[in-house]
Amino acid sequence: AQTVTQSQPEMSVQEAETVTLSCTYDTSENNYYLFWYKQPPSRQMILVIRQEAYKQQNATENRFSVNFQKAAKSFSLKISDSQLGDTAMYFCAFMKHMAGANNLFFGTGTRLTVIP
Amino acid sequence: SQTIHQWPATLVQPVGSPLSLECTVEGTSNPNLYWYRQAAGRGLQLLFYSVGIGQISSEVPQNLSASRPQDRQFILSSKKLLLSDSGFYLCAWSKLAGELFFGEGSRLTVL
Numbered sequence: 001a002q003t004v005t006q007s008q009p010e011m012s013v014q015e016a017e018t019v020t021l022s023c024t025y026d027t028s029e030n031n032y033y034l035f036w037y038k039q040p041p042s043r044q045m046i047l048v049i050r051q052e053a054y055k056q057q058n059a060t061e062n063r064f065s066v067n068f069q070k071a072a073k074s075f076s077l078k079i080s081d082s083q084l085g086d087t088a089m090y091f092c093a094f095m096k097h098m099a100g101a102n103n104l105f106f107g108t109g110t111r112l113t114v115i116p
Numbered sequence: 117s118q119t120i121h122q123w124p125a126t127l128v129q130p131v132g133s134p135l136s137l138e139c140t141v142e143g144t145s146n147p148n149l150y151w152y153r154q155a156a157g158r159g160l161q162l163l164f165y166s167v168g169i170g171q172i173s174s175e176v177p178q179n180l181s182a183s184r185p186q187d188r189q190f191i192l193s194s195k196k197l198l199l200s201d202s203g204f205y206l207c208a209w210s211k212l213a214g215e216l217f218f219g220e221g222s223r224l225t226v227l
Contacts, residue, residue, distance in 0.1 A: 004159075033215070035215060037218075042220070043204060043220070043221045043223075044218060044219070044220045044221060045160075045206060045208075045218035045221075046218075047215055047216075047217070050215055091159055091160070095215070095216075100148070100167040100212065101148040101150070101165045101166075101167050101173070101210070101212075102148065102210055102214075102215075102216065103162050103165070103175070104152075104160070104162070104216055106159030106160045106161075107159055108158055108159045109158075109159055
């Protein structure tokens with residue numbers, strides 16, 4: 001079974017500073033995808049960044065980047081130059097293919113507050 | 117571009133009443149469709165997914181059911197709601213090997 005663990009229920013960061021959110025996962029699969037989703041107060045889940053397990057290079061998307069350590073099964077998210085709009089719940093997710101569809105296994109989330 | 121909509125956004129229902137949440141996707145064909153539930157303070161749990169019209173797979177046994185009457189329409193239903201059905205329900209779509217894109221969510225409160 002796949003499990004995703006986010007050990008930081010809440011975090012805060014000063015505006016313009018950098019923050020790192022932690023995520024570890026457990027799987028016996030070799031090919032998979034990892035994601036970070038953001039859920040602002042509006043509650044809609046928004047994709048922040050994705051990482052294919054077969055790629056060694058860490059994904060980067062503007063101010064967002066990941067540190068993917070496959071052997072350690074670790075997938076942390078770094079947010080640089082934090083902005084007030086980054087305040088949200090952040091969910092780490094593991095994706096596995098199943099019978100033509102995909103299933104996302106989510107962590108319990110980290111609530112990030114950006115302080116002005 | 118692709119869009120996904122679900123409604124209603126908020127629903128308050130008494131125990132024992134029926135439920136129907138609807139989700140539609142535009143701008144794509146043959147999407148995979150999903151229903152997730154998010155309990156308060158927790159991550160998302162997959163309830164149902166569909167790879168085609170009339171094809172529904174259930175991930176967890178429960179009081180709910182799903183149907184896909186059209187290619188881009190996905191409906192979550194219940195004949196008799198339980199208190200434990202309260203939560204935030206999210207519809208999502210994906211292509212075969214891609215990430216999931218979520219709708220705005222529907223908050224259900226069962227009293």
